[in-house]
Amino acid sequence: MIEIHGSPSIHYCLRCSGVRVSFEEAAAAVREEKMPLCPKCGKVLKPAITFFGESLPIDALKNAVTESQKADLMLVLGTSLTVYPAASMPEYTLRSGGKIVIVNNMSTPLDGRAALHFDDLGEVFEELKRQFQIT
Ligand SMILES: [Zn+2]
Structure with missing residues (x-):
């Protein structure tokens, strides 16, 4: 599978490099009506999906074209x-x-x-x- 729009399976902190949280951990916070937060700095985590206006991951896009x-x-x-x-x-x-x-x-x-x-x-x-x- 090539996820050209990313995946919600990982959430990461835009401030702290290397901080990654699984979908299950982020979903647990949302189920409790809380924002998924970085365990290191407390900022809101971003799912590893491509939002409107962001560039698609170029390697994934190239692989998708090749496989297509x-x-x-x-x-x-x-x-x-x-x-x-x-x-x-x-x-x-x-x-x-x-x-x-x-x-x-x-x-x-x-x-x-x-x-x-x-x-x-x-x-x-x-x-x-x-x-x-x-x-
Ligand atoms: Zn952080």
């Missing part, structure tokens, strides 16, 4: 395909000769180029669980 170009099949799940650069990943797959399968209850700009299109993400995964006997 190598993919024989890309599952495009629950995205409107309107926010770039993430929306361009299926286009890289298509341009490289791969196929895409779109699962979304709304139309997307690439519906006409998808090998398959499904409306219901839950139904698709229930069927995959049945087909591959996943519990």
